[in-house]
Amino acid sequence: MxxxxxxxxxxxxxxxxxxxxxxxxxxxxxxxxxxxxxxxxxxxxxxxxxxxxxxxxxxxxxxxxxxxxxxxxxxxxxxxxxxxxxxxxxxxxxxxxxxxxxxxxxxxxxxxxxxxxxxxxxxxxxxxxxxxxxxxxxxxWTRFLPKFDVIEQVLSSGVLGPIHTVLADHGEFFTRDHRIYDPTLAGGPLLDLGTYVASFAYSVLGRPDTVYATRRPATEDIDGQISAVLSGPDGHAVLNTTILTDTPTTATVCGRDGTLTIPGPFFMPGSFAVTMRGGGTVEYDEQPGLQVDGLHYAAVDAARTIDAGRRESSIHPLSDAVATLDIIDRIRASISA
Ligand SMILES: NC(=O)c1ccc[n+]([C@@H]2O[C@H](COP(=O)([O-])OP(=O)(O)OC[C@H]3O[C@@H](n4cnc5c(N)ncnc54)[C@H](OP(=O)(O)O)[C@@H]3O)[C@@H](O)[C@H]2O)c1
The missing domain is CATH 3.40.50.720 (NAD(P)-binding Rossmann-like Domain)
Structure with missing residues (x-):
């Protein structure tokens, strides 16, 4: 419909x-x-x-x-x-x-x-x-893509009603010779793939009150898979990241009145859909793309910001990067508790 x-x-x-x-x-x-x-x-x-x-x-x-x-x-x-x-x-x-x-x-x-x-x-x-x-x-770079500008407008319009649930996943299989398996380079999924899901959850629900996380190792020194539940005043984010398998890498935002679904890989250029509880779906139609189709948006935002005499992006301010890393710190703390 x-x-x-x-x-x-x-x-x-x-x-x-x-x-x-x-x-x-x-x-x-x-x-x-x-x-x-x-x-x-x-x-x-x-x-x-x-x-x-x-x-x-x-x-x-x-x-x-x-x-x-x-x-x-x-x-x-x-x-x-x-x-x-x-x-x-x-x-x-x-x-x-x-x-x-x-x-x-x-x-x-x-x-x-x-x-x-x-x-x-x-x-x-x-x-x-x-x-x-x-x-x-x-x-x-994800935050600067045209697709995410539309998503941001959908979310801030309130059309989904109060948002209670965010589901986000990013899993990609890596061979053992990749730097992601190097403990001296802070290997494991969390700082690589996990930044996308943590940043997405923060952009929708803000700072969580509590963070619970659990892990499976890949090697003695490296996390293989991490799953986390972030609980805030408005809702829960359920996140998963792994270097052990390819996963759907989708993201979903669920509100009382509607659901926004981003097919995998959610963090790249591509389409998404909004489905209203009362019926009907509307789709954002975009060709799927890779990094070469999207990394430049963060760069030109920097150029425009500097030219305007400002020193921080209004799309992805430094406070958002710090807040995302705070979530990651708390995931690590929960795992080692
Ligand atoms: N936005 C995205 O889609 C995306 C995708 C992949 C990675 N990344 C990020 O980009 C960063 C680099 O990842 P990458 O996959 O490009 O890594 P990479 O292929 O290993 O490249 C990193 C480069 O850094 C230099 N380097 C400096 N100190 C180093 C050290 N101690 N060990 C190894 N290399 C060192 C090396 O160049 P020289 O030795 O020639 O100086 C190396 O070529 C990571 O933080 C990652 O999270 C982002």
Whole structure:
């Protein structure tokens, strides 16, 4: 049955219209490759420099992506006058130190998710950026997608009625040679895939009063699977994340009057549906996409924010990144209690 309810339009502007920043890439690995491809394919942003711990890797990445300046140390990126903003794409354990070093050198920073390994580290980055008067942001790219702008409007319109339940899952099978199995790089699902479900739950229900979590190990040192229940004044979020299996990776928001269902992978570009309790479904119709179809939205939001003289995204402020990491801290605390 078709619903009489109609979805709002996305308010996300054309990414090509954003003011141009000169970007440097720090840590030319898996996500950095996709970030640069996403910028080149969808925006007028300039990637002017790349920094690696080794000169040969920097040169290789620069050559592959048509980047002018290749630096064999990260410090050389921080002192490069041709750079406006540093995209930190190193492993989670390095985000805090690399973001603080870039900020200390007067650069704006966009840091891959998670902003840090815990809420205290994330708050330190926020404080340092505030004191230095530079932009800092977490590249929680999902939050910047046009699809999530429509979802945000649906949720804030109140059409679903009081929201009582959020269900979100993110599971992906990884082989043992991936960095997600490395305990020295804060491996396990929680900081990688779990940030998506925790961030989504926070964006819908806010800060939970209580957090209960349980785990199954993958190895002696690494979590394999974590399931958590977050209980707040308005409702519960039931979350699951795993590196042991591929899971549906769907998200659902259930209100008294309607349900919003995001098919997997919920955190990427794609469709979703709103089904009203009284009958009828309305669908947001979008081609499914991968990181290269969406990472650039966080980057152009940074460009627009900086150009407007502001130092924090209004779509995904630093307080949201800190609050998400607070949930993650409390999941860890519940597991080890
Ligand atoms: N937004 C998304 O969809 C998405 C997807 C995947 C990952 N991520 C995030 O992006 C970050 C990087 O993940 P990735 O999968 O791209 O990792 P990756 O392929 O291992 O790349 C990380 C890069 O960081 C550098 N690095 C600096 N210190 C390092 C250390 N101690 N150990 C290993 N490498 C180090 C390395 O480059 P050099 O040695 O050349 O400097 C390496 O290539 C993670 O925080 C992850 O959560 C986001």
């Amino acid at each position: 078709t619903s009489t309810y109609s979805l709002p339009q996305s308010r996300v502007p054309d990414p090509r219209d954003a003011p141009t920043l000169r970007w440097a890439i720090l840590g030319p690995g898996w996500i950095a490759t996709r970030f640069v491809e996403s910028l080149h394919r969808n925006t007028s942003q300039q990637v002017v420099a790349v920094g690696s711990r080794t000169a040969a890797r920097a040169e290789q990445f620069a050559l592959a992506h048509g980047i002018e300046r290749a630096h064999g140390t990260y410090d050389a990126v921080f002192t490069d006058d041709a750079v406006d903003i540093v995209y930190v794409a190193t492993p989670h354990t390095e985000h805090r130190a690399h973001a603080l070093a870039a900020i200390a050198a007067g650069k704006h920073v966009l840091v891959e998710k998670p902003l840090a390994v815990d809420a205290a580290g994330a708050a330190e980055i926020a404080d340092a950026a505030g004191a230095a008067g530079v932009f800092a942001g977490e590249a929680m």
